[in-house]
Amino acid sequence: MMFLKQYFVDLLNTYRIGKSVYSDAYFKRTAQLSVLENLKKPRRTTIINHLITVVNAQNYLEIGVRDPGKNFNRIQCKNKFSVDPGIEFEDNPVDFKMTSDTFFKKLNNDELEIKSNIKFDVIFIDGLHISDQVEKDILNSLNFIDDDGFIILHDCNPPSEYHQRETYNFMYSPARNFWNGTTWKALYKFRHANGLYSICFDCDWGVGVISKKQYPGFNTLKGDIENKFYEFSVLNEHRAQHLNLQSFENWITLLKD
Numbered sequence: 324m325m326f327l328k329q330y331f332v333d334l335l336n337t338y339r340i341g342k343s344v345y346s347d348a349y350f351k352r353t354a355q356l357s358v359l360e361n362l363k364k365p366r367r368t369t370i371i372n373h374l375i376t377v378v379n380a381q382n383y384l385e386i387g388v389r390d391p392g393k394n395f396n397r398i399q400c401k402n403k404f405s406v407d408p409g410i411e412f413e414d415n416p417v418d419f420k421m422t423s424d425t426f427f428k429k430l431n432n433d434e435l436e437i438k439s440n441i442k443f444d445v446i447f448i449d450g451l452h453i454s455d456q457v458e459k460d461i462l463n464s465l466n467f468i469d470d471d472g473f474i475i476l477h478d479c480n481p482p483s484e485y486h487q488r489e490t491y492n493f494m495y496s497p498a499r500n501f502w503n504g505t506t507w508k509a510l511y512k513f514r515h516a517n518g519l520y521s522i523c524f525d526c527d528w529g530v531g532v533i534s535k536k537q538y539p540g541f542n543t544l545k546g547d548i549e550n551k552f553y554e555f556s557v558l559n560e561h562r563a564q565h566l567n568l569q570s571f572e573n574w575i576t577l578l579k580d
């Protein structure tokens with residue numbers, strides 16, 4: 324009898340908590356933000372393919388591929404290379420089945436089929452979305468990117484603090500399964516680097532681009548880091564400036580002028 328009573332108490336509590344969470348204002352607002360972000364165009368693939376034409380790219384590298392049908396296979400470039408340890412997609416049909424750290428270490432030591440003097444024209448960093456790892460991926464990429472080339476970062480513009488949580492696997496935040504991770508922090512940091520220029524296209528969860536060359540619309544943040552503690556609320560208030568958030572369509576027009 325006690326057992327049955329406890330069962331119904333648990334059931335009632337599950338319903339009450341579930342209902343209050345589901346109707347919570349943060350949940351509703353965040354769900355709206357996810358819908359709005361998903362509606363933005365173009366997607367990363369269009370942007371990458373366009374940047375490939377801008378520099379007449381011969382060598383493309385993608386770090387973090389998952390299902391290649393979603394992006395990698397749609398990239399139009401003469402030579403394409405892919406790196407992924409195969410955490411999220413069992414088949415993992417990539418060239419280099421390893422983490423980006425191992426890939427760059429082996430590339431540096433000439434332990435791969437491609438040689439250490441290779442220059443990539445476009446590198447798409449879309450592996451582990453934790454700022455510390457993204458920073459390493461950017462630093463390594465800078466050694467192998469052509470002087471005119473583009474380093475592209477996915478997921479740089481989290482719509483809410485929940486989208487930029489550190490733990491991907493926690494699906495019960497208001498952002499549910501949508502996840503930017505903390506990639507934005509790496510972009511924001513590198514936006515202060517001398518000799519680097521950047522922009523973030525306001526679509527597909529934020530497509531950040533870093534280059535050694537100052538393309539139209541690309542800029543650098545001068546002076547000390549304003550958002551010293553990398554707080555989401557500060558990003559949210561200043562995201563246009565801190566990320567150099569631009570519409571891709573406007574940027575194409577700027578490039579043509």
Ligand SMILES: C[S@@+](CC[C@H](N)C(=O)[O-])C[C@H]1O[C@@H](n2cnc3c(N)ncnc32)[C@H](O)[C@@H]1O
Nearest residue numbers: 387388389393394409410411422423449450451
């Ligand atoms: C967001 S998915 C990539 C999506 C893909 N680029 C696209 O545009 O559809 C992230 C991928 O990064 C991979 N990954 C995780 N940690 C990594 C690491 N340290 N180095 C390289 N790839 C990593 C995962 O296995 C996963 O397949």
